Amino acid sequence: MPGAEDRALDALIACPTCDALHRLAEVPVGARARCRRCARVLLAPRQSAMTQIVMLAATAAILMVAAVFFPFLEIHASGLSRWSSLLGVVAAFSEGWMLPLTFGLGAMILVLPLARLAALIYTLAPMALGHRPAPHAALAFRWAEAMRPWAMVEIFILGAAISLVKISALADVALGPAFWALAVLVVVTVLKDTLMCRMTVWKTLEERRPS
Incomplete structure (x- = not known):
């Protein structure tokens, strides 16, 4: 079973452009989640x-x-x-x-x-x-x-x-x-x-x- 630290890491995503870490959250269909640092689109479910x-x-x-x-x-x-x-x-x-x-x-x-x-x-x-x-x-x-x-x-x-x-x-x-x-x-x-x-x-x- 994964420990608390493993679950915490699984809840993070890194921006492919600037490597800034973000907490993974549910993004509604049609919405976009952008990096706070460089504004790169991280999630855009359709x-x-x-x-x-x-x-x-x-x-x-x-x-x-x-x-x-x-x-x-x-x-x-x-x-x-x-x-x-x-x-x-x-x-x-x-x-x-x-x-x-x-x-x-x-x-x-x-x-x-x-x-x-x-x-x-x-x-x-x-x-x-x-x-x-x-x-x-x-x-x-x-x-x-x-x-x-x-x-x-x-x-x-x-x-x-x-x-x-x-x-x-x-x-x-x-x-x-x-x-x-x-x-x-x-x-x-x-x-x-x-x-x-x-x-x-x-x-x-x-x-x-x-x-």
Whole structure:
């Protein structure tokens, strides 16, 4: 049985920005609890937020799969045309000393984003349905949070847009379905991250874990 000191520590939360300690209290749905020192939002529970996040994560995964297999762009120049998929973009660096770049690019724009979405769905789907967390759900969520800065689909689509502006001066460029799927994916990802209250997820994992 936990002692009084352990229970007192469990009732505290630290601000992720300034490390200020706060006593954990119930926050009504729709309200926000902010850090007294830096005004960082600590808790912001929303009605059916987990269900919405799971649906957005599933949508993002479908868009990612579509972006991999559909044409990304088509270039027309001097009577010739060539189209490329996202896999083709990744494989463009697969020769010689640039081979490691292929693995890094593939991991950051394909493997890590898909794995992170799968980890979020694995963590949140059972709790959204009112069940206990899946085995090792806390570890999966911790991994998903740690990999968030390394899933760089947003950076890739921004770099692709800048490159397309430069290429358009040399050739006619037609955007394929994969480009628009990635563009929608960025919007879905922003909505998902906006809805997610990480402190609430950790609190729910703690409250519903098997005793």
